Amino acid sequence: MRPTGRLHLGHLVGALGNWVPLQDTYDCFYFVADWHALTSDFADTGQLTTYTYENVADWIGAGLDPEKSTFFIQSLVPEHAELYLLLSMVVPVPWLERVPTYKEQQENLKDKDLSSIGFLGYPLLQTADVAIYDGRLVPVGEDQVAHLELARESVRRFNKFFGDVLVEPQPLLTSFGRLPGLDGDKKMSKSLGNTIHLSDTPDEVLKKVRQMYTDPKRIRADIPGTVEGNPVFVYHDAFNPDVAEVEDLKARYRAGKVGDVEVKTKLATALNAHLAPIRERRAAALARPGYLKDVLFEGSARARVIAAGTMARVRDAMKITYR
Numbered sequence: 001m002r003p004t005g006r007l008h009l010g011h012l013v014g015a016l017g018n019w020v021p022l023q024d025t026y027d028c029f030y031f032v033a034d035w036h037a038l039t040s041d042f043a044d045t046g047q048l049t050t051y052t053y054e055n056v057a058d059w060i061g062a063g064l065d066p067e068k069s070t071f072f073i074q075s076l077v078p079e080h081a082e083l084y085l086l087l088s089m090v091v092p093v094p095w096l097e098r099v100p101t102y103k104e105q106q107e108n109l110k111d112k113d114l115s116s117i118g119f120l121g122y123p124l125l126q127t128a129d130v131a132i133y134d135g136r137l138v139p140v141g142e143d144q145v146a147h148l149e150l151a152r153e154s155v156r157r158f159n160k161f162f163g164d165v166l167v168e169p170q171p172l173l174t175s176f177g178r179l180p181g182l183d184g185d186k187k188m189s190k191s192l193g194n195t196i197h198l199s200d201t202p203d204e205v206l207k208k209v210r211q212m213y214t215d216p217k218r219i220r221a222d223i224p225g226t227v228e229g230n231p232v233f234v235y236h237d238a239f240n241p242d243v244a245e246v247e248d249l250k251a252r253y254r255a256g257k258v259g260d261v262e263v264k265t266k267l268a269t270a271l272n273a274h275l276a277p278i279r280e281r282r283a284a285a286l287a288r289p290g291y292l293k294d295v296l297f298e299g300s301a302r303a304r305v306i307a308a309g310t311m312a313r314v315r316d317a318m319k320i321t322y323r
């Protein structure tokens with residue numbers, strides 16, 4: 001997770017929520033990708049360390065447990081950069097230029113300068129992030145599948161030259177698609193300002209839900225409305241566990257027999273119930289002096305031992321070990 005802002009409901013359904021059950025089955029590594037944050041946000045790093053702690057509080061809020069998994073900060077394990085550098089010697093530039101997100105992001109984020117070597121190389125840095133732990137499975141959404149394909153190809157090419165050194169990672173696809181934004185845009189996203197943060201107060205949630213985009217042709221409550229693709233109902237389906245209530249609201253909405261205020265108030269109530277235990281755990285984590293720093297420093301030290309072991313193996317295989 002990149003510390004470029006506060007985490008929102010999209011992160012919860014698209015990433016964090018899927019990571020939680022993995023902790024009981026796998027030896028999981030979760031990291032704050034601060035170098036990856038620099039690939040797009042190098043000009044504005046003032047909040048980076050604050051977001052790091054805030055985000056990790058959100059992880060704990062969502063149910064990730066540093067007793068079960070390793071939490072670390074990328075830049076505290078500088079071996080990631082060394083493996084990235086060595087991989088960059090064998091991976092052709094056109095492989096990175098062909099990654100679909102490369103052109104897409106340059107098109108979409110016109111206000112950012114994405115012409116750097118760092119931005120071009122970031123899927124290869126991701127390759128190093130995974131390969132350095134012999135990572136076998138990476139829990140990702142569809143948007144990251146092309147990056148894992150690049151990771152596998154890069155590992156194969158490296159192994160072709162230097163022997164069977166690195167492991168090819170596979171995607172562990174997450175089931176949830178994209179959560180739309182409050183404004184009806186297809187993606188809830190920090191850069192679009194259409195988010196509900198995991199750290200928002202109940203009042204902020206209610207206020208944001210009241211202003212949500214809904215079916216624009218329903219200027220009065222007695223006009224039949226469209227449920228499909230309506231973000232208010234997408235959120236009801238995602239967060240309201242009372243299926244009977246949701247079905248009743250949908251039926252009355254389609255028939256023009258319910259006002260937006262009722263639909264939205266019930267959504268805000270469901271969201272706040274969903275967020276309540278998350279808020280409680282995140283507040284408890286933030287209230288313990290030094291706790292998050294200890295978690296991240298201890299986790300980074302643990303990660304570094306593994307990363308150093310991999311790098312010794314890599315240097316040996318490349319015959320650049322000096323004795």
Ligand code: AMP
Nearest residue numbers: 002010011014015141177178179187188
């Ligand atoms: P980002 O903060 O955009 O780098 O997102 C990090 C990860 O969170 C993405 O790779 C997605 O898996 C997930 N994510 C972010 N926004 C959404 C969203 N609106 N819906 C679903 N998943 C999301």
